[in-house]
Amino acid sequence: MSLSWAWPLLAESPEFERGAAALQRTPAAVWIEGLAGTAKWFVAAALAERVRPAGNDEAQVRKAFEIVYQREPAAEELAVSREVPIESLCWALLSSNEFLFLN
Numbered sequence: 001m002s003l004s005w006a007w008p009l010l011a012e013s014p015e016f017e018r019g020a021a022a023l024q025r026t027p028a029a030v031w032i033e034g035l036a037g038t039a040k041w042f043v044a045a046a047l048a049e050r051v052r053p054a055g056n057d058e059a060q061v062r063k064a065f066e067i068v069y070q071r072e073p074a075a076e077e078l079a080v081s082r083e084v085p086i087e088s089l090c091w092a093l094l095s096s097n098e099f100l101f102l103n
Contacts, residue, residue, distance in 0.1 A: 040095065048090045
């Protein structure tokens, strides 16, 4: 991949090094990220199975928020969450910044 179009932008960047013009991802990072993404789907599926016995859709959403965030969902979160399948909601909760990073 040619970076000739970005050369002026890269040259002005304080992090730029002349030897690092060929930006490439290492193969190791690619398979590790793929494995992490696959594992997240398995965890999300397990979470979905755990919240299914809670009852109706709203109860399942509330239980998922309780397990992942240890809090009740806001009204807007609850309204949006009812529109997606529970497996997708669980994956989204586990992928969110609120779950991944401490404030």
